[in-house]
Amino acid sequence: MEVRIIKGTNQIGGCITEITSNKGTKIIIDFGEDLPDDNVITKKENPNIDGLTIGKKKYDAVFITHSHGDHIGLINYILDDIPVYVEPVSKRIYKLLSVFTYKNMRLKTKNMFFKEKILVNNDIVVTPYIVDHSSYNSAMLLIEADGKRILHTGDFRSHGLKGDEFIPTLKEINNVDMIITEGTCLSKDEEKFETEEHLQERALEIFKKYDQIFILQSSTNIDRIKSFYEASKATAKNFIEDIFTANITSSLNNPSLPNPIDYSDVYVWIPTKYKKKSFKFKKKYVLPFYKYSKQKSYENNKYVLMVKTTMLEAIEKLYDKNHIKNACLIYSMWNGYKENEDMKSFLEEIKKFGINDIIDLHTSGHASKKTIELLNSLNAKKVIPIHTTNKEALKDILNNVIIVDDKEVIKL
Numbered sequence: 001m002e003v004r005i006i007k008g009t010n011q012i013g014g015c016i017t018e019i020t021s022n023k024g025t026k027i028i029i030d031f032g033e034d035l036p037d038d039n040v041i042t043k044k045e046n047p048n049i050d051g052l053t054i055g056k057k058k059y060d061a062v063f064i065t066h067s068h069g070d071h072i073g074l075i076n077y078i079l080d081d082i083p084v085y086v087e088p089v090s091k092r093i094y095k096l097l098s099v100f101t102y103k104n105m106r107l108k109t110k111n112m113f114f115k116e117k118i119l120v121n122n123d124i125v126v127t128p129y130i131v132d133h134s135s136y137n138s139a140m141l142l143i144e145a146d147g148k149r150i151l152h153t154g155d156f157r158s159h160g161l162k163g164d165e166f167i168p169t170l171k172e173i174n175n176v177d178m179i180i181t182e183g184t185c186l187s188k189d190e191e192k193f194e195t196e197e198h199l200q201e202r203a204l205e206i207f208k209k210y211d212q213i214f215i216l217q218s219s220t221n222i223d224r225i226k227s228f229y230e231a232s233k234a235t236a237k238n239f240i241e242d243i244f245t246a247n248i249t250s251s252l253n254n255p256s257l258p259n260p261i262d263y264s265d266v267y268v269w270i271p272t273k274y275k276k277k278s279f280k281f282k283k284k285y286v287l288p289f290y291k292y293s294k295q296k297s298y299e300n301n302k303y304v305l306m307v308k309t310t311m312l313e314a315i316e317k318l319y320d321k322n323h324i325k326n327a328c329l330i331y332s333m334w335n336g337y338k339e340n341e342d343m344k345s346f347l348e349e350i351k352k353f354g355i356n357d358i359i360d361l362h363t364s365g366h367a368s369k370k371t372i373e374l375l376n377s378l379n380a381k382k383v384i385p386i387h388t389t390n391k392e393a394l395k396d397i398l399n400n401v402i403i404v405d406d407k408e409v410i411k412l
């Protein structure tokens with residue numbers, strides 16, 4: 001086999017990996033946008049890769065590890081006759097993200113897989129392993145061909161709610177010849193790797209202190225939604241999801257995760273701007289949630305409301321009706337986003353509505369150095385760092401690290 005990191009040896013996100021078998025079968029792993037970090041789309045770009053997005057088809061399949069924009073965000077550019085494989089729940093989440101935030105982008109995904117092997121050209125076998133990450137149902141991919149095995153980690157961690165499954169998953173994967181691993185934590189020294197359970201305990205202490213809790217977090221970080229819901233329930237508050245989050249949580253088909261359909265204490269906030277959406281949009285994404293958007297959810301003044309930076313009007317409305325009295329905002333995202341202009345002004349504006357206390361409560365979506373170190377158990381002969389701006393540092397953690405640049409060919 002031959003491996004080429006088309007993009008990603010010197011950047012976080014937007015990584016594109018090409019794997020070619022001896023017989024010439026070619027696959028791509030992940031096709032997302034360049035980002036400063038997950039979830040925020042900073043620019044649209046079409047990377048124009050010959051045989052993938054333009055010209056005659058040269059690739060046999062594309063596999064996507066998870067629904068974050070920096071891994072899936074460019075799949076629309078892929079040539080029509082190339083199959084794109086995405087885990088079904090990741091695909092659903094991405095579709096909702098597209099509909100709510102990218103102006104109804106058309107999805108060209110033709111295929112999907114789930115806990116199953118996919119055989120490409122009777123030559124390359126790709127097996128997904130669901131792994132802990134801040135994006136629900138993220139997968140690591142095992143690629144087998146020519147008697148060799150490559151593990152592509154995608155994004156992962158082991159301090160989230162699925163973290164306990166990480167070591168058993170590595171045991172199941174067993175020895176590999178090569179690992180292509182994310183190394184986000186090598187770049188970001190300030191990142192915190194507190195477990196999600198511990199974060200939940202800290203959330204509970206905050207929830208005891210305030211009556212109205214506003215939460216700013218990624219709607220696709222399902223672990224975090226669960227943590228805040230648990231703290232909300234323990235302090236007898238109503239949990240109110242904004243309409244976008246409600247669509248996401250309800251689409252997971254998992255009654256153990258807080259969503260308005262399965263939970264009597266989970267409500268929905270529908271901002272007035274949704275009245276202006278098309279009838280088709282409203283019918284599909286808004287009307288099914290009307291019955292969960294009852295006013296009583298915030299009338300007793302003990303509630304948790306998930307907000308977006310675009311929801312200032314909704315917050316003002318609550319303030320005007322005297323529903324903000326003892327409130328705080330929990331900022332549960334990467335700190336770097338605070339540099340964005342709309343975030344800056346949001347955090348400033350909410351103070352006018354009685355929300356003066358802004359509390360940081362977050363843990364990284366990525367693997368800590370300790371977690372990455374566990375990959376040594378797979379005894380890989382070659383380890384390639386991607387999804388990092390500090391690839392050399394991986395040598396301190398893993399054996400047999402080779403430092404490569406974008407587009408360099410590595411033989412296996």
Ligand SMILES: [Zn+2]
Nearest residue numbers: 013038070155
């Ligand atoms: Zn990523």
Ligand SMILES: [Zn+2]
Nearest residue numbers: 038068135155
């Ligand atoms: Zn990710």
